[in-house]
Amino acid sequence: xxxxxxxxxxxxxxxxxxxxxxxxxxxxxxxxxxxxxxxNGAGKSTLLRCCLxxxxxxxxxxxxxxxxxxxxxxxxxxxxxxxIGYVSQFPPVQGELPLTVREVVAxxxxxxxxxxxxxxxxxxxxxxxWLERLGxxxxxxxxxxxxxxxxQRKVMIARAMAQEPRLLLLDEPxxxxxxxxxxxxxxxxxxxxxxxxxxILLVCHEIEVIPPGCHRVVLLHEGRIMxxxxxxxxxxHQQIQSLYGPGLAVLHNRGRHAVVPACSI
Amino acid sequence: xxxxxxxxxVMCGGLIAGGSSGLLGVFIVGMRIPFxxxxxxxxxxxxxxxxxxxxxxxxxLLIPALLGAVATALALGLLDPRRTRMxxxxxxxxxxSFTMGLAFLGIGLFGVLGRSDNDVRSLLWGSLxxxxxxxxxxxxxxAAALAGYVFTFFKELRAILFSREDxxxxxxxxxxxxxxxxxxxxxxxxxxxxxVGGLMIYSLITNPAAAAFQLVKGFRRALVLAVVLGAAxxxxxxxxxxxxxxxxxxxxxxxxxxxxxxxxxxxxxxKRWTASGAGR
Numbered sequence: 354x355x356x357x358x359x360x361x362x363x364x365x366x367x368x369x370x371x372x373x374x375x376x377x378x379x380x381x382x383x384x385x386x387x388x389x390x391x392x393n394g395a396g397k398s399t400l401l402r403c404c405l406x407x408x409x410x411x412x413x414x415x416x417x418x419x420x421x422x423x424x425x426x427x428x429x430x431x432x433x434x435x436x437i438g439y440v441s442q443f444p445p446v447q448g449e450l451p452l453t454v455r456e457v458v459a460x461x462x463x464x465x466x467x468x469x470x471x472x473x474x475x476x477x478x479x480x481x482x483w484l485e486r487l488g489x490x491x492x493x494x495x496x497x498x499x500x501x502x503x504x505q506r507k508v509m510i511a512r513a514m515a516q517e518p519r520l521l522l523l524d525e526p527x528x529x530x531x532x533x534x535x536x537x538x539x540x541x542x543x544x545x546x547x548x549x550x551x552x553i554l555l556v557c558h559e560i561e562v563i564p565p566g567c568h569r570v571v572l573l574h575e576g577r578i579m580x581x582x583x584x585x586x587x588x589x590h591q592q593i594q595s596l597y598g599p600g601l602a603v604l605h606n607r608g609r610h611a612v613v614p615a616c617s618i
Numbered sequence: 619x620x621x622x623x624x625x626x627x628v629m630c631g632g633l634i635a636g637g638s639s640g641l642l643g644v645f646i647v648g649m650r651i652p653f654x655x656x657x658x659x660x661x662x663x664x665x666x667x668x669x670x671x672x673x674x675x676x677x678x679l680l681i682p683a684l685l686g687a688v689a690t691a692l693a694l695g696l697l698d699p700r701r702t703r704m705x706x707x708x709x710x711x712x713x714x715s716f717t718m719g720l721a722f723l724g725i726g727l728f729g730v731l732g733r734s735d736n737d738v739r740s741l742l743w744g745s746l747x748x749x750x751x752x753x754x755x756x757x758x759x760x761a762a763a764l765a766g767y768v769f770t771f772f773k774e775l776r777a778i779l780f781s782r783e784d785x786x787x788x789x790x791x792x793x794x795x796x797x798x799x800x801x802x803x804x805x806x807x808x809x810x811x812x813x814v815g816g817l818m819i820y821s822l823i824t825n826p827a828a829a830a831f832q833l834v835k836g837f838r839r840a841l842v843l844a845v846v847l848g849a850a851x852x853x854x855x856x857x858x859x860x861x862x863x864x865x866x867x868x869x870x871x872x873x874x875x876x877x878x879x880x881x882x883x884x885x886x887x888x889k890r891w892t893a894s895g896a897g898r
Contacts (some may be wrong), residue, residue, distance in 0.1 A: 405787055407783075407786065407787065431786075431789050431790070431791055432789065433789070434786070434787060434788065434789035435788070435789030436789075437787075437789075439784075439787040439788070441783065441784065441787070445780060445781035445783075445784060448650065449828075449831040449832070450648050450779065450780070450831065451830075451831050451834055451835045451836060451837070451839075451840045452776070452779070452780055452836070452837055453835050453836050456776060456780075456836065456837055457780060459773070459776075460776070460777040460780060460784065460785065460788055460790075461788060463773045463774060463776075463777045463785075463788065463790050464788050464789030464790045465789070466773065468771075468774070468791065469770065471772070471773065472773060494835065495835070496835045497780075512784075512788070513788075516788060516789070
């Protein structure tokens with residue numbers, strides 16, 4: 354059996370006296386897509402940052418791609434991050450910065466190319482390939498700051514994929530997007546699930562965003578895992594009501610899920 | 619009569635100060651840390667003040683001034699914003715007030731000890747018109763070191779300019795590269811301050827980069843254009859000053875401001891032109 358891509362044991366993360374995460378055990382297998390679901394402040398983004406090694410835990414063990422993060426020095430941790438694609442919750446605020454979309458995606462190749470070496474033709478080919486695959490090829494020469502929020506999010510995913518990662522961490526990739534762009538992002542993530550053998554950890558707090566190819570859903574609440582299993586088993590009326598309050602029901606249809614008022618069904 | 623042997627180092631000084639400040643400006647404006655210039659100036663002042671109190675004089679004061687500026691750059695680069703829970707501008711504000719307090723404390727001690735602080739003042743608030751070849755070589759050395767660093771770490775700095783956190787997450791040695799850049803930036807600013815003065819440097823950091831950002835897309839183009847506009851402001855402003863007998867600092871600042879206004883106008887006109895369909 355393949356070693357898990359992510360393995361967390363007895364993990365505790367604190368901010369002052371407040372406990373942000375308190376997990377006994379969490380695993381993400383190779384080629385698996387897992388959605389972390391929970392209300393704001395549940396510890397979802399903290400978990401992603403722990404896996405990247407930029408949020409040190411108070412105690413416990415974090416293993417990513419077989420490496421125990423607490424044992425890695427600065428250089429080894431930096432090398433490990435080169436094979437982890439990470440898309441943060443919001444693209445950086447750019448103002449008038451004139452970086453083109455192609456240059457932003459090329460950031461994904463920067464660490465891999467190594468220090469003192471410019472990006473090679475092969476790096477730029479991969480950059481262009483991911484822009485095309487995500488349907489953003491026509492934006493390549495535009496300034497990133499001039500794109501819409503949805504376009505920027507796509508470019509950020511292209512940047513993460515240009516790293517040719519073994520693990521993809523997506524932190525609320527549909528936050529603040531309108532319905533049309535939200536659906537396009539779900540389709541993009543679903544395509545990645547189908548076309549790559551990546552382990553994907555997706556964070557969201559809307560169940561409508563969970564792609565049909567998602568293998569497991571993990572419900573987080575106040576830093577603890579409330580449920581972990583297949584989407585249909587975890588996204589039950591009872592679980593959703595205990596998490597978000599009474600009067601809610603869940604609809605499932607062809608791998609997609611939606612929360613509606615209980616009185617409407 | 620225009621005496622070229624006297625004014626040539628002044629023109630070279632304007633050209634180099636403009637070009638190196640334009641290069642710095644791309645990062646300072648791009649990362650929205652305009653306070654960096656003021657902060658470094660006061661850190662250098664504090665260094666020079668305490669150097670003078672320890673008995674250093676004249677150009678030797680540049681050493682403690684550089685040490686003060688570099689120490690501030692190190693603090694800014696190595697302190698992790700997530701751990702300090704302060705963003706760069708708040709941290710700069712803190713370092714600025716701290717170094718300013720140190721500088722004024724030291725200046726107060728000059729009075730207590732009955733000593734003159736003229737050396738310190740002249741070192742940090744120079745004037746372009748008094749720039750000599752020795753100053754030019756110093757500025758050229760700092761500018762060359764900065765340009766070499768930007769050339770060497772071009773792709774890493776481009777990533778950091780986009781987002782330090784994203785660069786770190788993508789496996790780039792962001793803290794080390796950024797701290798190295800800040801150290802060279804502090805050294806360049808200190809050398810430029812003592813040669814051509816603060817007012818001119820502040821404007822040459824901001825204006826050429828702001829104009830370049832209006833006119834071009836792409837990191838490389840923005841860098842080149844900001845350097846060209848900075849150098850053109852430094853040299854052009856001096857030539858206008860020489861032709862009109864106006865103060866050179868003012869003409870340089872105003873010329874760089876005119877570049878920003880013209881760039882804004884050009885961008886607005888281009889957008890209107892393309893929106894009207896004429897550009898298709």
